[in-house]
Amino acid sequence: MTICSRITPYTNKGPWTLSDAVEQTINADWATKSDENPGCLFAWGLNSSGQLGDGTTINKSSPVQVAGNTWTIISAGKCHFASVKTDGTLWVWGNNSNGQLGLNDLVPRCSPVQVPGNWLRVSAGGLHTLAINVDGSLWGWGKNSNGQLGNNCSLTNCSPILISSDPNWEFICANTESSYALKKDKTAWAWGYNASGQLGHNDIIPKSSPNQIPGTTWTVS
Secondary structure (H helix, E strand, O other): OOOOEOOOOOOOOOOOOOHHHHHHHOOEEEEEOOOOOOOEEEEEOOOOOOOOOOOOOOOEEEEEEOOOOOOOOOOOEEEEEEEEEOOOEEEEEOOOOOOOOOOOOOOEEEEEEEEEEOOOEEEEEOOEEEEEEEOOOOOEEEEOOOOOOOHHHHHOOOOOOOEOOOEHHHHHHHEOEEEEEEOOOOOOEEEEEOOOOOOOOOOOOOOEEEEEEOOOOOOOO
16 A cells, blocks of 8 residues: 555555555555455544544544545545545545644544545645645645645645646645645655755755755656
């Protein structure tokens, strides 16, 4: 399983990769159950903030199904989830202490709630969320103490705010307090926390808006 990717039927992968280990730290796991249940979503693990999306806050040691059968993109943050369905609707649930669900409040949700709009992609970070609209524009919401929302400030936002109206955003990944994106021209961009140089800009200065990473042929595998 890989964060920020389309759901694929779960199989035993054998030895774990680094991405598997990173995913395990988010306190909840997810997968489709089998080829016989395409688009069905299952979760298990810690559920203190309702992040399993089963309508409770009870921890689960075996998979429980999240309502619905048309899930296509799923992303897990620290204690919140965001997912896009086949019809382009975006749904969120779990912890909402910094407005990371984008519902214009700080109330946690124990089951999926829709974020208005039509969406292509979503990525849940530590306490913030990024999404690409069907028109290709880039949006964000949630914690913003290090400029990880990319809107040139450090104010937390509880509802989606426009980061860039450029219609060429193609891929996004929200990290703990940093954000990354690719455009259709294969340029890579980063912003947010940068104390260890994780933005790739040859400095340790935080950025509050998307800055291009040197290079012109970046891809995502």
